Amino acid sequence: MRRTAWFSVVVLLSASAPCRAEWRIAAFAGGVHTSPADLRVTDAATALDVTFPGTTYDSESLDGPIYYGYRVGRSLYRDRLFIEGELIHAKVVATFGDVATGFGHVGGRAAAGIPAASLVQHFAMSHGLNFILVNAAWRQSIHPRVAAVGRAGIGPILPHAETEIAGERREDYQWAGSGLQAAGGIEICLWRGLQAVIEYKFTRARPRLETASGEADLTTRSHHVAVGASWTFGRR
Numbered sequence: 001m002r003r004t005a006w007f008s009v010v011v012l013l014s015a016s017a018p019c020r021a022e023w024r025i026a027a028f029a030g031g032v033h034t035s036p037a038d039l040r041v042t043d044a045a046t047a048l049d050v051t052f053p054g055t056t057y058d059s060e061s062l063d064g065p066i067y068y069g070y071r072v073g074r075s076l077y078r079d080r081l082f083i084e085g086e087l088i089h090a091k092v093v094a095t096f097g098d099v100a101t102g103f104g105h106v107g108g109r110a111a112a113g114i115p116a117a118s119l120v121q122h123f124a125m126s127h128g129l130n131f132i133l134v135n136a137a138w139r140q141s142i143h144p145r146v147a148a149v150g151r152a153g154i155g156p157i158l159p160h161a162e163t164e165i166a167g168e169r170r171e172d173y174q175w176a177g178s179g180l181q182a183a184g185g186i187e188i189c190l191w192r193g194l195q196a197v198i199e200y201k202f203t204r205a206r207p208r209l210e211t212a213s214g215e216a217d218l219t220t221r222s223h224h225v226a227v228g229a230s231w232t233f234g235r236r
Contacts, residue, residue, distance in 0.1 A: 024082065026197055027070040028228025032059040032090045035221045039094060040104075041120060041165055043214030047108035048166075052100060052116050055218070058093045060126060067091065069226065073137060084135035086153060088181070088203065092220060094123040120165055123216065127160035131179045131203060145189040149199075154180045161209040161216075168212035179205030185226075193232040200225060 039055040042048060061067035073084035096116035103112040135153035142148050157179045162171045185199030201224035208217040 022075050022079075022234035023072070024075075024230050024232050025070070025072045026228055026230035027068070028197060028199065028226040029066060029068050030224060030226035030228075031061040032067055033223045034059060034090075034092055035223075037218045037220060039120070039123065039216065039218045041211070041214065041216045043165075043211075045213060048104075048106055048214060050102045050104035050106065050111075050114055050119060052096065052102035052120070055100065055116075056095050056097070057220075058091075058095050059222075060091050060093055065089065065127060067224075069228075071135070073135070080139050082135075082137040082139065082151075084133075084137055084151065084153070086131070086133045086135055086181075088131040088133070088201070088224075089128045090131070090203070090222060090224070091127075092125045092129050092159075092222075094120070096120070120163075121167065122162060122164040122169070124162045125159040125207070126162060128158075129205065129207065129220065130158045130160070131181065131205070132156050132158060133179070133181060135181075139187070142186075147187045148184070149187055150184045152180070152182050154178065157205050157207055159207050159209065161207075161211075163209065163211045163216060165211045165214065165216070170210070170212040174209060176207040176209055177205065179203055183224075187230060195230045195232070197226070197228045197230050199227075 034057040036054045036056050038051050038053045040051045069088040071084050071086035073082040100116040102114045133153035133155040135151045137151035139147050139149045159176050160173050181201050181203045183201040188196045203222045206219045
């Protein structure tokens with residue numbers, strides 16, 4: 001059985017022509033891990049400025065709406081250099097735990113050991129920390145049916161912020177700064193223009209969100225594993 005499996009792989013990789021084309025579209029799903037990051041909450045009207053250091057975050061990647069992304073790219077040079085537009089729908093949900101505390105100023109007075117639950121009842125971007133990116137991608141064939149791809153991108157972020165600070169709630173989409181990504185992966189040509197895509201991504205963003213009566217901000221550093229499919233067309 002093992003020999004049969006290896007033989008099938010060899011046949012698949014040896015068959016017919018590579019997936020080369022002028023245009024490529026892709027869609028993918030997967031999972032994300034966001035590193036702990038300080039969360040800062042401010043409100044000028046009440047002289048509030050509190051930081052919760054090392055706040056942890058869940059991605060809830062498999063909870064609806066799931067983690068997903070898609071992109072479209074056009075070849076600029078010999079099916080190697082591409083310019084792309086890409087959307088990544090990731091999620092960030094703060095999980096303070098029972099012992100999370102912060103420090104800063106409340107009512108203009110310095111304070112420490114401030115329980116997170118007393119100030120931040122909810123902080124999430126569960127309908128997406130959405131990256132809208134322009135990428136440059138380089139595609140290098142390593143086998144007639146396998147290519148390695150590296151890409152870098154930058155663009156605005158459009159998170160859907162859900163916050164409840166000091167009992168005041170706000171939910172909406174907000175243009176909240178910019179983000180970037182660096183990514184690498186492989187494409188395996190399966191049949192004609194259809195390819196399997198496996199990719200690692202690193203993204204960084206600093207969303208600055210408006211709350212009901214102030215602001216909240218953090219710096220996200222996230223590791224993504226994405227699996228999907230792409231389709232090529234406009235064959236040269």
